Amino acid sequence: GAVVSQHPSWVICKSGTSVKIECRSLDFQATTMFWYRQFPKQSLMLMATSNEGSKATYEQGVEKDKFLINHASLTLSTLTVTSAHPEDSSFYICSANPGQGDQPQHFGDGTRLSIL
Amino acid sequence: AQSVAQPEDQVNVAEGNPLTVKCTYSVSGNPYLFWYVQYPNRGLQFLLKYITGDNLVKGSYGFEAEFNKSQTSFHLKKPSALVSDSALYFCAVRDVGGSSYKLIFGSGTRLLVRP
Numbered sequence: 001g002a003v004v005s006q007h008p009s010w011v012i013c014k015s016g017t018s019v020k021i022e023c024r025s026l027d028f029q030a031t032t033m034f035w036y037r038q039f040p041k042q043s044l045m046l047m048a049t050s051n052e053g054s055k056a057t058y059e060q061g062v063e064k065d066k067f068l069i070n071h072a073s074l075t076l077s078t079l080t081v082t083s084a085h086p087e088d089s090s091f092y093i094c095s096a097n098p099g100q101g102d103q104p105q106h107f108g109d110g111t112r113l114s115i116l
Numbered sequence: 117a118q119s120v121a122q123p124e125d126q127v128n129v130a131e132g133n134p135l136t137v138k139c140t141y142s143v144s145g146n147p148y149l150f151w152y153v154q155y156p157n158r159g160l161q162f163l164l165k166y167i168t169g170d171n172l173v174k175g176s177y178g179f180e181a182e183f184n185k186s187q188t189s190f191h192l193k194k195p196s197a198l199v200s201d202s203a204l205y206f207c208a209v210r211d212v213g214g215s216s217y218k219l220i221f222g223s224g225t226r227l228l229v230r231p
Contacts, residue, residue: 006159034218042224043221043222043223043224044221046218091157093159093160095159095160104152104162105162105217105219106162107152107161109159110157110159
């Protein structure tokens with residue numbers, strides 16, 4: 001079945017550090033990927049839609065300069081949390097769309113980000 | 117606007133008993149509905165979907181869901197629960213606006229199956 005790989009699984013770093021998270025579709029091409037943020041015991045909050053070869057589409061309230069998204073190829077999207085602070089600590093999850101509306105999105109295993 | 121509601125924060129069942137996790141939706145047009153499961157510190161795993169056709173949809177791990185258009189519901193069911201089914205379950209509907217196929221998720225329901 002379709003697999004999405006997300007790396008790293010865990011990140012612990014100091015305040016002010018920039019952190020890059022990768023999301024790869026391993027056996028299919030994904031023109032669209034999605035980045036979510038999940039707080040403890042809560043649902044997924046869509047942060048942005050990552051479009052291959054063009055700018056990401058951010059949801060209302062999400063800082064574009066804070067959360068940089070790059071989708072340079074059909075199998076890789078990256079999310080960079082710039083100058084991270086403790087309030088950015090969260091569980092970040094990516095998903096990839098195989099390209100047809102009736103197909104399910106496939107999710108990575110998430111990245112636990114802890115900013116000290 | 118599309119929306120999904122999961123009215124129960126938590127569902128408790130005994131192992132071997134049937135389980136139901138509720139989901140209702142509000143969409144314009146025909147809904148594309150999905151169920152996902154999330155285990156601790158993991159991403160979401162796809163269970164099943166309804167696009168069209170039979171109202172009873174069978175999915176992974178023995179789960180099924182019944183699409184009810186008149187009640188705008190898509191409840192997740194399993195005839196006999198396992199302790200290993202304990203997890204967080206999300207219902208989702210595809211946003212029909214635009215071409216990005218983004219999903220709108222419910223708030224999630226925690227299923228606890230006791231031995």
